Amino acid sequence: MTMNSCCYMCDLPGTTVEHVPPRSIFPESKDVGGQDYRKNLITVLSCPAHNNQKSHDDEFLMVSLAGIIGNNSIGYQHKFTKVDRAIRRSANTLLNKAVTKKQKVTKIRLDNNRFIDVISGTPDVTRLLQCFDRIVRGLHQHHFSQQLKGEVQVLLGYLFYSDPSSKNFTQFVADKVVLELDGKPRFGENQEVFYYQITDPDQYNLFLFRLCFYGGLNIYAAVLPEGVKRPFDLGSELINLGVKTIITLGEKSYEIN
Ligand SMILES: [Zn+2]
Known part of the structure; x- marks a missing residue:
């Protein structure tokens, strides 16, 4: 087994394929007027355990990211289609997981392509940091064809x-x-x-x-x-x-x- 056929998180064989960042944050073309925002998504090899672990975080991350401050209209559209469907399916438990304290959202439209959502509430920062830690390790594997052994410190800008x-x-x-x-x-x-x-x-x-x-x-x-x-x-x-x-x-x- 060469080094590059290992899981990006551990030394087991990478027998499954994982998207970094998760595919669910990229809108489906049916939700964005036929546009393709899923061109050549980045993937890395992963062992089944790590892949399975991560899939639980995908929806959490999708809900946490879409529709918040600084997003362009694509993120916003994603929020009002796929993300809201997922939230409804989960009877709001997804949203409650993403934002741990009661939240209030105010939307402000700046121009044609920019929106501001001011979310007051406390996001589940610990879990977000874990998600981004994994994404950075995945991107490192992809970029340098090498597993990242070392520390990652994430700051949610x-x-x-x-x-x-x-x-x-x-x-x-x-x-x-x-x-x-x-x-x-x-x-x-x-x-x-x-x-x-x-x-x-x-x-x-x-x-x-x-x-x-x-x-x-x-x-x-x-x-x-x-x-x-x-x-x-x-x-x-x-x-x-x-x-x-x-x-x-x-x-x-x-x-x-
Ligand atoms: Zn692994």
Whole structure:
């Protein structure tokens, strides 16, 4: 067995095929006026156990992502067709799983192609982070033809954090990633629905993924390959200690804690 015929998550043989990200987040053509947003979807090999585990997360992720802030009209349409059908089928348990506290949704239309949904409520962040961790590992396998052994740290760029510190930190990471990804290619054949970008590795071999769903929903993930020592980063040490910290990036500065 060559290394590339292994499951992307473990060392068992990859006997099944898994879509990364899940196929359910790509609209079916019947729901989007015949348009094909499922061209050459990315797949990786997976063992049956990991594939089965992941399939439970697919609908959860679909409901969590479609129809929220920053989405383009495709994400929005997806929400009102396939996603709502799935929610109705599950008698709302899907939605209740995706957003753990009572939610209120306000829709604002900005222009022909952009909508804002402000969802107040607390999403199931732990489960979302697990889903994105898997997606990043899948994309790594696909991109580098190599299993990712090491740590992944996911930041949900689209969440509204109510405390200013988390908000500033998210903004800082987002701005930093934008700078580092300037001019870098976007991968994926259905970019209105999904694409990803990767930064160059820094001096510690640490690099970042940006995943972009529905034209504006960003997830950032830092990848720390196995065997690489975690860099001592004064900024994050201070943040972890709760010390008020100001990080500057270019002309902007971000106050954290
Ligand atoms: Zn496996």
